Amino acid sequence: MRAVVLHRHGGPEVLRLSRVPDPEPGPGEVRVAVEAIGLNYAEVLSRKGLYGWTPKMPYVLGMEAAGRVDRVGEGVEGIRVGDAVLVGRQAGAYAEYVVQRADAVLPVPEGFSMEEAAAFGVNYMTAWVALMKMARLLPTDRVVVTAAAGGVGTAAVQIAHHHGSEVVALAGSDPKLELARSLGAHHTVSYGVPDFEERLWDTVGERGVDVVLETVGGRVFRACDAVLAPFGRIVVAGYASLDYRWWKPHTWWRAWRDAPRMSLESMFKRSVGLLSTHLGYLLGRTAHLQPVWRELVSFVERHGIRPVVGHMLPFEEVAEAHRLMESRASKGKIVLRVRPSADQPEAR
Ligand SMILES: NC(=O)c1ccc[n+]([C@@H]2O[C@H](COP(=O)([O-])OP(=O)(O)OC[C@H]3O[C@@H](n4cnc5c(N)ncnc54)[C@H](OP(=O)(O)O)[C@@H]3O)[C@@H](O)[C@H]2O)c1
Incomplete structure (x- = not known):
């Protein structure tokens, strides 16, 4: 698969797509075929070496993405191939596939497109x-x-x-x-x-x-x-x-x-x-976070709130997307499109 592996800190030019092995889900995990990646300012800081909450290099950059489950590991219940989900993580989201613990993927809120889902979490x-x-x-x-x-x-x-x-x-x-x-x-x-x-x-x-x-x-x-x-x-x-x-x-x-x-x-x-x-x-504090997530999703659905996706760029333009965020010219969320969406996400 293609992924953005951070080998050294620097300007947007250090961000390049490279080939890495496709990840396989282990027991209790699912694999998500990523359709859209949400950019976060923290990733600009990570790229520059100014962000503490990062793994050791080299690592795949990226904190959030949305897509469909395409493989399910042993012992996973309640999630099926084809489910529309979003993932939030420390790193690894600037990739065509992401493997995540099944209990840490979240359903896409009702009616959201994949871009909106990637702009939400x-x-x-x-x-x-x-x-x-x-x-x-x-x-x-x-x-x-x-x-x-x-x-x-x-x-x-x-x-x-x-x-x-x-x-x-x-x-x-x-x-x-x-x-x-x-x-x-x-x-x-x-x-x-x-x-x-x-x-x-x-x-x-x-x-x-x-x-x-x-x-x-x-x-x-x-x-x-x-x-x-x-x-x-x-x-x-x-x-x-x-x-x-x-x-x-x-x-x-x-x-x-x-x-x-x-x-x-x-x-x-x-x-x-x-x-x-x-x-x-807070990510490790699941018991504290889960009820907060439910409160948020219920509030957003009740009020018909939709994330503002201000800019959509193809995955290949990841460096350009970082330049845009750093330039302070962006409005709303910057989203990278990884693969076309077959259809709209299913409601939960
Ligand atoms: N604590 C958390 O858990 C958490 C989670 C996510 C994000 N954050 C923080 O929330 C903030 C917003 O994050 P975001 O991902 O949503 O980014 P964003 O707001 O879409 O982009 C960053 C914005 O910061 C402003 N800014 C002010 N001084 C800047 C400078 N010197 N260089 C670049 N930008 C500057 C710019 O808006 P103006 O031009 O209007 O000033 C810029 O558009 C960031 O500080 C991020 O670290 C915190």
């Missing part, structure tokens, strides 16, 4: 866990979503909007904010302008904000922290603006300066809190 779980489980978002809350036009951002805007909360969407440019508005954001502010902080204050006023889902870091984190109202919660799920090179010590200082942080003194003086989540480290 990581982004929506991250947004759901951050907003609903960590921040305990209330319909009466006003919530800020940063990088609001990206994968996690669009998911968070949709979830918060359908929950009834007032959404303030932040992004790096105005065209991105139009997308956030179309998904239900009530207010939008660009952080791509010099007077971003004043504009944010003008938008939220004395009332401030109750919840922030923050994934950018640096100036954006500091501005969101400043407008947090009493009892406010910031959930940090990423810090995409932090960029450093091991061989350039001055970039370490910048990364340290821009890393999100809040002192205990600041928290108790303002009655606010800083929270954080990382889906990767």
